[in-house]
Amino acid sequence: xxxxxxxxxxxxxxxxxxxxxxxxxxxxxxxxxxxxxxxxxxxxxxxxxxxxxxxxxxxxxxxxxxxxxxxxxxxxxxxxxxxxxxxxxxxxxxxxxxxxxxxxxxxxxxxxxxxxxxxxxxxxxxxxxxxxxxxxxxxxxxxxxxxxxxxxxxxxxxxxxxxxxxxxxxxxxxxxxxxxxxxxxxxxxxxxxxxxxxxxxxxxxxxxxxxxxxxxxxxxxxxxxxxxxxxxxxxxxxxxxxxxxxxxxxxxxxxxxxxxxxxxxxxxxxxxxxxxxxxxxxxxxxxxxxxxxxxxxxxxxxxxxxxxxxxxxxxxxxxxxxxxxxxxxxxxxxxxxxxxxxxxxxxxxxxxxxxxxxxxxxx
Numbered sequence: 541x542x543x544x545x546x547x548x549x550x551x552x553x554x555x556x557x558x559x560x561x562x563x564x565x566x567x568x569x570x571x572x573x574x575x576x577x578x579x580x581x582x583x584x585x586x587x588x589x590x591x592x593x594x595x596x597x598x599x600x601x602x603x604x605x606x607x608x609x610x611x612x613x614x615x616x617x618x619x620x621x622x623x624x625x626x627x628x629x630x631x632x633x634x635x636x637x638x639x640x641x642x643x644x645x646x647x648x649x650x651x652x653x654x655x656x657x658x659x660x661x662x663x664x665x666x667x668x669x670x671x672x673x674x675x676x677x678x679x680x681x682x683x684x685x686x687x688x689x690x691x692x693x694x695x696x697x698x699x700x701x702x703x704x705x706x707x708x709x710x711x712x713x714x715x716x717x718x719x720x721x722x723x724x725x726x727x728x729x730x731x732x733x734x735x736x737x738x739x740x741x742x743x744x745x746x747x748x749x750x751x752x753x754x755x756x757x758x759x760x761x762x763x764x765x766x767x768x769x770x771x772x773x774x775x776x777x778x779x780x781x782x783x784x785x786x787x788x789x790x791x792x793x794x795x796x797x798x799x800x801x802x803x804x805x806x807x808x809x810x811x812x813x814x815x816x817x818x819x820x821x822x823x824x825x826x827x828x829x830x831x832x833x834x835x836x837x838x839x840x841x842x843x844x845x846x847x848x849x850x851x852x853x854x855x856x857x858x859x860x861x862x863x864x865x866x867x868x869x870x871x872x873x874x875x876x877x878x879x880x881x882x883x884x885x886x887x888x889x890x891x892x893x894x895x896x897x898x899x900x901x902x903x
Contacts, residue, residue: 545741545742545743545744545745546573546743546744546745546746546747547569547570547571547734547738547743547745547746547747548569548570548573548574548746548747548749548812549567549568549569549570549700549734549746549747549748549749550567550568550570550749550750550810550812550813550815550816551565551566551567551727551730551748551749551750551751551813551816552565552566552567552750552751552805552813552816552817552819552820553565553566553704553723553726553751553753553820554566554600554601554817554820554821554823554824555704555705555824557704557721557722557723557726562703562705562824562825562827562828563703563704563705563722563726563824564701564702564703564704564705564820564823564824564827565701565702565704565723565726565727565729565730565820566699566700566701566702566730566816566819566820566823567699567700567701567730567734567816568691568697568698568699568700568812568815568816568819568846569697569698569699569700569734569737569859570691570695570696570697570812571695571696571697571698571741572694572695572696573695574691574694574695574697576810576811576812579811579812579815580811582687582690582811583596583598583687583811583814583815584596585683586598586680586683586684586687587616589676589679589680590679591613591672591676592613592616592617592619592622593613593616593617594609594612594613594616594676594680595612595613595615595616596616596807596814597805597806597807597809597813597814597817598612598680598684598814598817598818599612599805599817600684600817600818600820600821600822601652601821602652602655603677603680603681604677604681604821605655605656605659605677606658606659606662606670606673606674606677607640607650607654607655607656607657607658607659607662607673608655608677609673609676609677609680610622610625610626610658610662610669610673611640611644611649611650611655611658613673613676614626614644615644615649625666625669626641626644626645627641627645628665629641629658629661630642630645632661634657634661636653636654636656636657636658637654637657637658637660637661639651639654640654640655640657640658681843684815684818684844685843685844685845686845687815688815688819688844688845688846689845691815691846692845692846692847697846698846698847698848698849698850698859699819699823699840699844699846699847699848699859699860700730700733700734700737700859700860701730701819701820701823701827701848701859701860701861702726702727702729702730702733702860702861702862702863703827703860703861703862703863703891704722704723704725704726704729704863705827705828721755721756721757722863723753723755723766724755724770724774725863726863727750727771727774728774728777728778729861729862729863729867730861731748731774731775731778731779731781731797732778732781732782732861732867732871733859733860733861734746734778734797735778735779735781735795735797736781736857736898737850737857737859738795739793739795740852740853740854740857740901741852743795744794744795744796745795745796745797745798746795746796746797746798747797747798747800748771748775748797748798748799748800749800749801749802749803749810749812749813750766750771750799750801750802750813751802751803751804751805751809751813751816751817752765752766752767752802752803752804752805753765753766754766755770757770766802767802768799768801768802770802771799771802772790772799775790775797775799776790778797779791779792779795779797780792780793781871782870782871782874782875783875805817818844819844819846822840822843822844823840823860826839826840826843827860827862827890830889830890831888831889831890832888832889832890832893833858833890833893833894833897835890836848836860836890837849847859848860854901854902855900855901856897857897857898857901858893858894858897858898860890860894861894862891862894862895865882865886866886866891866892866894866895869882869883869886869895870895870898870899873895873899874898874899874903879899883895883896883899
């Protein structure tokens with residue numbers, strides 16, 4: 541029997557996703573198999589610097605800041621020098637700095653909000669260490685880019701992402717779905733793009749792992765943690781794309797999408813999710829500032845090296861989508877509606893270009 545062509549998708553997000561700030565849901569799609577152990581070993585190499593070892597999981601937003609690097613170093617390989625500095629921070633008159641130090645000395649993770657205060661303290665009290673922390677942040681970014689290049693070559697890995705910053709969520713809530721939350725809407729949009737690509741590539745199975753986060757479902761005032769069942773709802777709504785009919789099950793027209801896990805971003809997180817976290821964090825700035833698809837593609841390649849487009853028989857296909865009106869235009873166009881005027885009404889940008897390209901693909 542011929543082997544089933546199988547992909548693996550790992551998803552995380554970056555941004556507020558409830559306010560007006562830039563937000564991205566991003567996935568790393570492995571189109572050739574890579575073992576969990578090999579990927580974890582590669583991240584261990586990334587984590588090991590000349591001064592100390594960063595703590596797993598490597599959290600991209602933290603490691604952009606000196607305070608985040610200090611916290612990661614302290615947790616992973618605290619030495620006498622680092623302990624002396626953190627204790628000195630604990631004597632600070634500034635409450636955020638004391639809170640940062642107290643958390644580390646008590647074995648807890650400091651609050652993200654305390655990181656700028658830690659950086660200011662270092663700037664005033666230990667500029668040599670501050671320089672080392674900034675250098676480590678740069679080293680980490682460069683090492684992750686090198687890993688991305690390796691994965692693109694060895695595992696045929698690509699980035700699939702959704703700009704979730706735009707207004708106007710999916711119509712799922714109107715159909716009784718759970719898409720009041722911006723994250724869930726963007727997750728479904730990401731899965732739609734994966735479905736399009738899988739069909740164009742004659743792939744039969746996609747296995748999905750999504751990092752958990754807080755979500756708000758229809759009819760609930762309080763947020764809950766994302767569950768396997770929530771990702772399953774998104775899969776069932778996306779797998780028949782672009783048709784609007786809800787699919788009962790996880791298979792449509794020969795393609796099966798399986799939800800493998802919804803893990804926490806902790807010491808046990810799948811290394812694929814850790815790579816997705818880095819890509820999502822770096823994608824935020826790219827999707828916000830890129831004036832064209834070419835600029836988005838080139839700048840993203842410079843930052844994390846995982847391609848944003850693929851070339852198949854129909855030509856090049858963009859793997860970054862945009863929620864809101866661009867998403868609605870694409871779906872309507874794929875279903876045969878005349879969308880030229882609506883497409884032309886979008887401001888010139890990569891958001892419009894990626895829709896236009898998918899509508900040009902022969903079907």
